[in-house]
């Protein structure tokens with residue numbers, strides 16, 4: 001055994017002896033971040049249950065969601081207020097429901113239900129968000145991975161595939177601070193996506209703007225208006241926009257949004273009218289009372305940043321000091337994740353080694369359709385939830401596991 005191997009094996013044994021119990025898996029806000037929205041627990045408060053128009057929000061009705069809340073997020077998401085619905089607590093549920101509706105009924109402009117489309121498939125830029133892929137897998141939609149090139153969309157491949165295959169009806173897209181790479185689309189990329197000719201007339205971009213206001217630096221870019229770009233390109237119905245307050249206020253007790261062209265909104269409302277007589281408007285009112293206006297959201301997000309920025313900085317610093325020259329990683333300017341690429345073939349071994357010493361890391365491959373990272377290279381790191389001290393120990397331990405996995409591989 002080489003000296004390096006011996007040193008790494010003994011570092012690993014020391015870590016094992018510590019009986020660690022650390023978790024780097026899910027991108028959840030930390031308790032300190034949740035405390036920022038503490039006021040929600042007592043709002044709207046005794047006797048406060050009417051909107052500005054005087055409507056009693058305790059009752060059924062208001063299928064579009066509270067106008068005051070939609071106005072706030074209309075400004076932040078850059079979507080006209082009458083093209084933005086405020087719904088339940090999870091944008092993933094809307095994505096799932098939109099796809100189920102498309103499978104059963106088609107979307108506006110479809111010739112029939114998507115389930116009847118031969119070779120029904122979605123394009124999946126990778127690495128991407130595991131839960132997007134889980135929806136497709138659960139609903140039997142074939143996924144076509146499109147690897148990003150130097151962190152950017154491979155537009156040539158995307159254009160070629162959608163132009164040739166009418167079975168491709170959708171593409172997942174996280175336009176800002178993507179999960180897990182942290183990259184944001186440029187105006188040129190967005191214009192290419194709304195302009196590209198598609199063999200399917202009812203092709204949709206599943207535009208998940210989950211991190212639109214989640215900046216990590218002083219640069220706070222405004223959202224690029226995909227609906228206006230699509231309108232200008234003559235494809236107004238192409239984008240379905242999703243967002244939520246999950247990582248603004250409370251995941252699980254926040255508000256989710258759906259934005260789209262007028263005809264898509266009409267399509268969505270036609271189908272949701274069968275499901276529900278209206279969303280939880282009291283929760284929406286609670287949010288209006290706490291957030292106030294778009295500037296209130298921006299202020300809140302800066303308070304989030306003050307908590308999470310040091311965590312991201314610590315992750316990057318430890319990666320730099322321990323894995324420089326061995327692995328590469330992203331330096332996100334927003335969002336919730338750092339994406340680490342280790343030498344090919346080492347990711348699952350490193351994650352398994354981490355698991356054996358009590359450091360839970362998202363399974364290698366989860367950022368790929370069917371959990372299949374063909375190069376076994378990508379590891380997603382979620383820095384927000386653990387305490388700073390736990391995070392630092394966990395990343396340091398993960399680095400040891402990566403180095404040990406690489407060392408063992410080269411010894412084979």
Ligand SMILES: Cc1ncc(COP(=O)(O)O)c(C=O)c1O
Nearest residue numbers: 090091092129179208210244246
């Ligand atoms: C890209 C992306 N979209 C959606 C979600 C979940 O959103 P919601 O809580 O609104 O369902 C997440 C959570 O990690 C995410 O990373």
